[in-house]
Amino acid sequence: MEQLPKDETIALRNKYIGKPCQLFFGQDPIKIVRAKGQYMYDEKDEAYLDCINNVAHVGHCHSKVVEAGYEQMKLLSTNNRFLHDNIVICAKRLVETMPEKLNTCFFVNSGSEANDLAIRLSQIHTGNKDIITLEGAYHGHLTSMIDISHYKFSLPGGIGQKDHxxxxxxxxxxxxxxNTLNHKLEDICDLYTEEVREICENIVNKKGTGVCAYISESMLCCGGQIIPPPNYFKKVYAHVRAHGGLCIADEVQVGFGRVGTHWWAFQLQDVVPDIVTIGKPMGNGHPVAAVITTADIAESFRKTGVSYFNTYGGNPVSCAIANAVLDVIKEEDLMGNAIEVGNYLFQECLKLKNRHSSIGDVRGVGLFLGLDIVKNREKRTADPEAASFIVAQMKEKRILLSVDGSKNNVIKMKPPMVFSKANVDEVVSMLDRILEQLEQTSPLSRDTDKIPNGVERKV
Structure with a gap:
């Protein structure tokens, strides 16, 4: 199909697409027409280095993934109520990456659906309703997920916190x-987990029931690229289970080897959830996701007599693509790359922090990293304006980053797993230049024209 001029695309979007549907860089959106590996290309064929697209896990438009979908689509594309090899092979391969007791799969279309089903399974298995979620959490766009996503329901126009x-x-x-300004690091884990224990006790004492589930991303993305302290999940899971609840690990954004040392981020804390939800990277851009749980929890669902039917979840094409993604992760040692390049990225960002007082904290594991941008490092005063400015200037230099966190001051990096050390050098070099200029100017005088020209791009 012939490409429309960018201004016509914008006009049509404004006319026909719902206004709440958000675009990256909404005031000056980028029109992306193709992508390959860790690069995206606009209508002028200018390359943008993608540092945020954790959906294109093994790289945009990976030839093996595209071919797998194409070949299966030529043969059969139908729903999962017909017996087919792809779904059972995919389920087997996913289970083999999990702890032994997580041995039963349900296939869905998205991370939102996966988390919705996880809550449904928890309600059925425990007979309870009350959910414990985290400050700043986001678990999907379905109504049931907005209910438990503090990131959304706490907004001024949000629905507010439900009783359960x-x-x-x-x-x-x-x-x-x-935090480490006010507490010893060794005490912080107990302070946070004690709060969860108190919530559990309050549910039991006030409602006369038990907990339904505790749900958390294994590393918090929208909450600000947060790595929970060691033993946090181990202690939280013990409290939740002691009060009748199940523990759900949301791996939709952080799974499939992004941490490098393990397939799943929850494994960093040596815990075994009762339910794991996966999505985004599973299809490398194709809509496929899954819930992986225990045989006992699945049996509770079966006993209700209500069968589970998801028209497209686990269809032959989706599972062919998911199997190809698993192949590529192994064949190209992308977990090894996440360790090597991720460690390099972390160390280079620490050097940036040493040079620039605007960086208050660098945190991350593998190819998952956040820069906490501050006005005052000693007081840790968040600087959301500076963070947004940095992202905007990086975009002008055709490097794509994003901002999140409770104060909107954390610059996020979750690039495709094919990210290279050369990519790290390009990102860090440009950040260095922009931060230097930023720290020499007042907020009112910050202007695109004052940012140095970018380093030479090598695509």
Whole structure:
């Protein structure tokens, strides 16, 4: 199909697409027409280095993934109520990456659906309703997920907190309720987990029931690229289970080897959830996701007599693509790349922090990293304006970053797993230049024209 001029695309979007549908860089959106590896190309064929697209996990338009979908689509594309090899092979391969007791799969279309089903399974298995979620959490766009996503329901125009939803503090050691400014690092984990225990007790004492589930991303993305302190999940899971609840690990954004050392980020804390939800990277851009749980929890669902039917979840094409993604992760040693390049990125960002007082904290594991941008490092005063400015200037230099966190001051990096050390050098070099200029100017005088020209791009 012939490409429309960018201004016509914008006009049509404004006319026909719902206004709440958000675009990256909404005031000056980029029109992307093709992508390959870690690069995206606009209508002028200018390359943008993608540092944020954790959907294109093994690289945009990977030839093996595209071919797998194409070949299967030529043969059969139907729903999962017909017997087919692809779904059972995919389920087997996913289970083999999990702890032994997580041995049963349900296939869905998205991370939102996966988390919705996880809550449904928890309600059925426990007979309880009350959910514990985290401050700043986001688990999807379905109504049931907005209910438990503090990131959304707490907004001025949000729905507010429902009676069955309980919010625990985000376990951030840098900016959270309990942080290293005011507490010893070794005490912080107990302070956060004690809060979860108290929530559990309050549910039992006030409602006369038990907990339904505790749900958390294994590393918090929208909450600000947060790595929970060691043993946090181990202690939280013990409290939740002691009060009748299940523990759900949301791996939709952080799974499939992004941490490098393990397939799943929850494995960093040596815990075994009762339910794991996966999505985004699973299809490398194709809509496919899954819930992986225990045989006992699945049996509770079966006993209701209500069968589970998802028209497209686990269809032959989706599972062919998911199997190809698993192949590529192994064949190209992308977990090894996440370790090597991720460590390099972390160390180079620490050097940036040493040179620039605007960086208050660098945190991350593998190809998952956040820069906490501050006005005052000693007081850890968040600087959302500076963070947004940096992202905007990086975009002008055709490097794509994004901002998130409770104060909108954390620059996020979750690039495709094919990210290279050369890419790190390009990002860090440009950040260095922009931060230097930023720290020499007042907020009112910050202007695109004052940012140095970019380094030479090598695509």
């Amino acid at each position: 939803v309980h919010v625990a503090s985000s376990p951030c050691t840098y900016r959270g309720k309990y």
